Amino acid sequence: MTGVVYKSTGSWYTVKTLNGKFYQCRIKGKFRLEGIKSTNPIAVGDYVDFKLETKNDEETGVITRIQERKNYIVRRSVNLSKQTHIIASNIDQVFLLITVNNPPTYTSFIDRFLVTAEAYSIKAILLFNKIDTYDEETLLEVKYLAALYRKIGYECIGISAKTGKNIDKVKQLMVDKVSMFSGHSGVGKSTLINTIEPSLDLKTKELSEQHQQGQHTTTFAEMFDLSFDAKIIDTPGIKGFGVVDMDDEEVGDFFPEFFKLKQDCKFNNCLHIHEPKCAVKEALDSDDVAFSRYRSYIQILEGEEENFRTDNYDQE
Ligand SMILES: Nc1nc2c(ncn2[C@@H]2O[C@H](COP(=O)(O)OP(=O)(O)OP(=O)(O)O)[C@@H](O)[C@H]2O)c(=O)[nH]1
Numbered sequence: 001m002t003g004v005v006y007k008s009t010g011s012w013y014t015v016k017t018l019n020g021k022f023y024q025c026r027i028k029g030k031f032r033l034e035g036i037k038s039t040n041p042i043a044v045g046d047y048v049d050f051k052l053e054t055k056n057d058e059e060t061g062v063i064t065r066i067q068e069r070k071n072y073i074v075r076r077s078v079n080l081s082k083q084t085h086i087i088a089s090n091i092d093q094v095f096l097l098i099t100v101n102n103p104p105t106y107t108s109f110i111d112r113f114l115v116t117a118e119a120y121s122i123k124a125i126l127l128f129n130k131i132d133t134y135d136e137e138t139l140l141e142v143k144y145l146a147a148l149y150r151k152i153g154y155e156c157i158g159i160s161a162k163t164g165k166n167i168d169k170v171k172q173l174m175v176d177k178v179s180m181f182s183g184h185s186g187v188g189k190s191t192l193i194n195t196i197e198p199s200l201d202l203k204t205k206e207l208s209e210q211h212q213q214g215q216h217t218t219t220f221a222e223m224f225d226l227s228f229d230a231k232i233i234d235t236p237g238i239k240g241f242g243v244v245d246m247d248d249e250e251v252g253d254f255f256p257e258f259f260k261l262k263q264d265c266k267f268n269n270c271l272h273i274h275e276p277k278c279a280v281k282e283a284l285d286s287d288d289v290a291f292s293r294y295r296s297y298i299q300i301l302e303g304e305e306e307n308f309r310t311d312n313y314d315q316e
């Protein structure tokens with residue numbers, strides 16, 4: 001039998017077959033995919049083959065094979081620096097939810113996220129959420145950031161999961177696709193999914209409550225079928241983002257605005273740091289490249305970790 005993984009809780013996987021039936025499946029013994037060292041061998045979105053077992057009148061499945069992944073998005077595990085955690089696979093696009101405050105999302109985080117999406121060729125869309133709560137000054141900041149990222153080529157939408165503002169635009173983008181929702185804990189991923197599809201009634205939580213417990217509200221990634229021919233993956237909030245290992249020369253290629261300028265640099269292997277006649281540095285001086293983007297680039301090159309604390313992925 002073949003199906004798609006809709007949920008993974010560590011040892012059990014919820015798999016939906018092509019004719020719409022759900023099975024609880026597990027893996028037996030060691031199950032490793034060649035080439036990827038990950039803390040989880042199977043992720044939400046994976047297509048798997050499995051065989052059925054009946055024990056005590058209960059039918060469960062044993063996964064025998066993972067079909068090749070079209071793509072996947074990972075975050076590097078904090079404790080095991082060489083290991084990665086696959087958040088989800090076979091996704092068409094990823095929406096990054098951003099809040100300017102409550103909680104704050106910094107450009108270093110946005111940029112790391114975008115680099116990861118570029119590295120895996122996954123379309124990324126930026127959603128600036130909670131615009132119903134912002135004062136004029138904060139709205140100006142949203143406008144500034146949206147203009148910055150639009151100029152690079154990323155679609156940006158200001159939304160309110162609470163009032164429903166611009167949610168129709170988000171829905172339009174989702175039709176016929178598998179979308180993943182990502183962002184810090186508390187930015188409103190689950191709230192947005194509930195606004196899009198109220199019948200799902202996902203658990204959401206006030207920020208103050210979250211802090212008291214030091215817990216994320218959503219603890220496992222999960223895929224849902226929506227009523228308008230769309231699939232959505234809700235994920236637990238991520239705090240820090242370790243970009244997957246990549247060569248220094250590669251990093252700039254995942255900043256689309258740097259990549260476009262690269263051909264004008266004097267050296268074709270230019271790292272845009274100290275080299276003479278560097279088109280990226282020139283664009284930085286004339287404000288055609290944003291300083292925050294350049295700073296994120298240097299941080300990634302220097303291997304600086306973002307404010308890493310443990311999050312749910314490290315406990316799985
Ligand atoms: N005012 C306002 N509040 C919002 C909006 N979106 C979400 N919230 C609130 O923000 C809080 C956190 O929302 P959640 O949906 O639980 O956040 P999450 O991103 O799913 O968090 P994790 O599951 O922990 O990763 C809740 O109290 C929501 O009601 C919005 O657009 N406006």
Ligand SMILES: [Mg+2]
Binds near residue numbers: 189203236
């Ligand atoms: Mg949530």
Ligand SMILES: [Zn+2]
Binds near residue numbers: 271273277279280
């Ligand atoms: Zn250069």
